[in-house]
Amino acid sequence: MKLIIMRHGQASWSAPSDSLRPLTKAGREEVRKTVGQLKGEGIDRIVASPYLRAQQTAAIASDILGVSVDTLDGITPDDSPAKAIGQLPEQGNVLVVSHMPLVSALTGLLCEGVPYGGPGFATANAAVLDLELPAAGLATLQKMLPA
Template identity: 35%
Template sequence: MKLWLLRHGEAEPRARSDAERNLTEVGRAEAARSAAHLLEATLGAILASPFNRAQQTAEVVRQTIGYSGAVETVPWVKPESDLREAMLYLDRRSESELLIVTHQPFVGLLAGWLVHGHRDQAISMATGSLAELEGDSIAAGLMRLVSLRHPNG
C-alpha cells in the first residue's frame, strides 16, 4: 500500500472565509513541482479537502500526471479534522496507491500518526510538500515514511 499526502500549495492570505482561499501563482507552481514526483505512480484515487486551495492543488496534480479519474471531495481532510474519522474512512478504501490533498495541521498529524503510532510527533510539511508512505495497510504506526519532498527545497 502506498499513500501520498500532499499539503496544498501556497494560498492567498485572505478571502471571505478560510475555505474560499485560492492558490497563488506560487502555489500552483508548488503543486506542479510536487506532482512531478507522482508521474510514475499508479494512483487508484485522488482525495481532496473541499476547501478551494486543496481542490485547485488536486486539479493541478490531476492535469500534470494525466490522471483520468475525477478528484473525490471528502469532508474528513480539513485543517482541523479528526484522525479517528480519517482512519475509519481510509480503512474502507481498497486502492493500492492513494493520494490525499489536504492541510496543516491535519496532514502532519496524520503522517505522524501513521508512521509513529501517536499524535505527539507530527511530520512538518510546508505548502506543496509531498510525503510518500508505504506499508501493508493504512494503520497507526505501521507505515514507513519513504520520502518527504518540499517543492522549494
Template identity: 40%
Template sequence: MDIFVLRHGEAEPHAERDHQRRLTQRGEADVLNTLQRGLPELEGVQKILVSPYTRAQQTADIAADLLPGRMLMTTETLVPGGDPAKLAALIEQLQLDRVLLVGHQPLAGTFTDWLCDLEPGRYRMGTSALVFIETQWVAAGCGTLRWLKQPGA
C-alpha cells in the same frame, strides 16, 4: 498500500471565509514542481481524495492534470481539523492500492505522524509538501515514511 499526502500550495492570505482562499501563482507552481518530482511513484494512484476547501481543490486539479483518469473524491474528512483515525477508516473502506490525499495542516502532519509512529512535528509539512507512505494496514504506527518532498528541494 501506498498513501501519498499532499498539502495544498501557498494560498492567498485573506478571503471572506478561510475555505475560500485560493492558491497564489507561486502556490500553483510549487505544487506542480513537487508533483512532477514524485511522478514516478504517483503513476499508480487510483483515486485522489481532497478537502472541499478551494485551495485544496485547486491543488487536486493540478494533480489530476498530471494523473489523467484518476477520480477526484471530495471529503470533509480532509479539512484542517480532521481526525486521523476517521481518515484512516475512510481509506480502508475504499480498498485502494494507491491513493493521493490532498489537504491541510495540521491534519497532513498529524496523519503522517500517527500512521508512521513519528515524533510529532519532526517532519515539517510546508505548503506543497508531498509524503509517500507504505503500509499494510491504515492504522496507528503501521506505516513507513518512504520520502518527503518539498517544493524546489
C-alpha cells in the same frame, strides 16, 4: 499500497473565509513541481479536502496524473487524524490533499502510532508512505518531497 499525503500549495489570505482561500500563482507552480515528482508513484486515485485550495491542488494533480478526484469532508485542517484514517481508501496508490496541522498529525499517526511528532509540511510538500492498509502505526515513511 502507497499513501501520499500532500499539503495544498501556497494560498492567498484574501478570501471571505478560510475554506475559500485560493491558490496563488506561486502555489500553483509549487504544486506542479511536487506532482511532477510523483509521476512514478503509480497514483490511481486522489482524495481531497473540500476547501478551495485543496480542491485546486487536487485538480492540478489530476490533470498531470490523469486520475480522478474524490472529495472527503473529514480531512479539513482541524479534523481528527484518527477519524480521517477511517475515511481513507484501503487499497491502491492514493494521493491525499489536505492541510496543516492534519497532514502532519495523520502522517505521525500512521507511521508512529501517535498524532504528534509527524513531519512538518511546507506548502505543496508530500510524504510518500508504504503500508498494507491505513491504520495507526502501520506505515513506513519512504520519502518527503519538497516543493
